[in-house]
Amino acid sequence: MLDMRQVAKVYRTELVETHALRSLDLHVGEGEFVAVTGPSGSGKTTFLNIAGLLETFTGGEYLLDGVNVKGLNDNQRSRLRNEKIGFIFQGFNLIPDLNLFDNCDVPLRYRGMPANERRIRIEEALSQVGLGSRLKHYPAELSGGQQQRAAIARALAGSPRLLLADEPTGNLDSQMARSVMELLEDINSRGTTIVMVTHDPELAARAQRNVHIVDGMATDLSVSPGLARAAHASAVEADAEA
C-alpha cells in the first residue's frame, strides 16, 4: 500500500540545510495497522506529510498503492490524496463554520460525486462513528472525542485505502482516547490500512507493527526487539516531559 525507498527530505535555507528524513525505507502492506513512534524532531510529521502527499521529498522513491508519486503535478497529487488517503489530525481540523454533514461533504465535493451518493456516504460514515443523529451540529457544539469521531467520519466518507493519523488521541482524555482507538481498530479490521504517528506507547502497542523514526531514519521494531525497548523507554520519557 505504502512503499518508501531511500526517501529523503532536506529543508534548505540560505544558511542552513536540515535533513528531516535520511534514506527512510518503509513498506506498509494492504490492511496493516502500523504505529510510527519517535522522539520530537525525529521526522515523524515530515514522514506523515510526505506519505499524505502534502509535501514533496528531495530524494528516493515513494509508491502509493502502486503509483509512483514522484513527478506528479499538484492536480494529480490532489486527486490521489482525495481518492486514496484519509487524514486524522491531533487537532481534529474540522471546519468550524460547517456542520458535521458539510464537513464530511468536503472531500466528496472535490471528487465530483453526485449529491445523492454523497448524502448516503456521509450518513453512513457519521452513523459508523456514532454521530448519526448529529448531522446538523457544528464542531463547537461537540466534545473533543465527538469532534475526533467526526473527523474520522470525514476521512471514512471517502472510503480511503490508507488512513493517516497524526496523534489522533493527543488532545483527548484516556476514556475518549480508548474509544477513538477502538474505532480505528474497527476500521482497520474492515480492511483499511492505517498508519498512526503517536507518542503513546500503549496505543503503539495496540498496532500490528511499530516503526521507530530517529534522525530521519526508520527502524521496524518488530524485527529489532532491543530497539523496541529503547523506543519504549524514550517514549515514556517524552510522555513524562510532556
Next chain:
Amino acid sequence: MFGYYLNLALRSFKRNRVLTALMVLAIALGIGACMTTLTVFRVLSGDPIPGKSGQLFYVQLAAESMQGYIPGEEPNEQLTRTDAETLLREKRGDRQALMTGGGVSVSPESADVPPFIADSRYASADFFPMFDVPFLHGNGWSAGDDETRARVVVISKTLNDRVFGGGNSVGKTLRLDQSDFTVIGVIEEWRPTPRFYDLNSDRYGELESVFLPFSTSRDLKMGRSGNMNCWGDSRGDETALNVPCAWIQYWVELDSSAKRDAYLNYLTNYSEQQRAAGRFERPTNVRLRSVMEWLDFNRVVPNDVVMQLWLGLGFLLVCLLNTVGLLLAKFLRRSGEIGVRRALGASRAEIFKQCLVEAGAIGLAGGLLGLGLSLLGLWAVRQQPASYAELAHLDLGMLLTTFVLSIAASLLAGMLPAWRAMQVAPAIQLKSQ
C-alpha cells in the same frame, strides 16, 4: 463546483459581515464614481448617427487670403457661400447638403399662443435623407424647392405641439419672420448627440424647431447665427454671394472608400482651379472628415468631462487596491481551513477558484450598490447647468456594463489574494491548528 463555492462565499459573508460590507462598499464607491463619469463620457462621445457615421463627410477648403497664413495649419472650418453652392450644384457626392443655423420669429395663428423666437436651420434638400431624419408627418423638401426658394418649412414635434397642438399639421400655414410658410413635414423626436452637423452652436443642445430651404432663408434675408470668418471686404453683407466670408457647413455622403478618394481628388482639383482663378491664395489644403473624425478633431467632449472620467477610473483603482488588501486579509485568515481543504483533496486550482468566486460575489453585491450610487451620481449631474446634463441617463448597455465592470474589477482584485491563498502550505497549517 460553482454553486458549492458560491454557497461557501455566502457563508463567509455571514461570518465576516463587517469586512464583507467594507469590501462591498469599496467596490460600490469605485463603481458608482466610475460609472457616473463613464456614462456622461459615453453620452457625449458616442456615435450620433450609428451605421452611417462612416459615410458622412465634412468638407473643408482653404479659401482664405495669405494674410496670417501659417504653413501646415488647418483649413477654415466652414465654407464660403460661393464654394458651398458650387459644390452643391456640381453634386459629386451620393448626397450633399449645405447648411447654417439661425433664428426666426414664429407668429402662430392662434391668439392663445404668443409669438416667439425659435432656433432654425437653413439647409438644402438632402439634409433629411442624408442624416436619416425621422418624420412623424410629411417629408422634407425637394431640390426643386431649393431652386424655387419655396416657402416650405419642416418643424420639430415640440414646435408642432406648441403651435398646432400636435396632430398632423402638414399643409397648414406657419408665419415666420412676417412670411407665410407651408408646413410640409413634422420631425419625430430626434436628438443626435452631439449635434454633429453644426459644432459652431450648442453641441449638446436640442434639435432646432424650424427647418427651411437655405435659398429661401437668403431670399428673405433671415437672421443667421454661428461663427463667421471673413478675410476681405464684405461690402456690408457677409452672407451674400462672392463675399470672402466662411460661414456655411457642408456635408457630403459617400458610401465607399473609392468614392471618398474620388471626392477628395475632386476637392483638390476644385481648390487648384480656384487658386488658378485667383480666388484662393493659400496652397491647396482640403479636408474630408467622417463624422467621428470630425468630432475627434473638434475635441467635442468637454475637458472637464474627460478629467472626471480619469478621476473616476483612478478612484475605482484606489477602491480596488483597498479591496485587494481586505481580500488578502480575509483569505489568509482562513489559512487553516485552506490547509484542511488541501489535505482533503482540493488542488491549488480549486482553492484559487473558490477564492475567485467569493471575490466575484463581492463584486456582484458591489455592482448592485454601485448601480444605486451611479443613479444618484447621474441625478447630481443632471442638476448641473451644462447643456449636456439632461442627457446623463443610464441606459441598458451601461446598466449591464456596471455589473460586468464590477465583477471584472472584483475578480481582478481577487487575483493576488486568491493566488496567495492557493500557495498556503497545508502541512504547516494542519500542524499549527
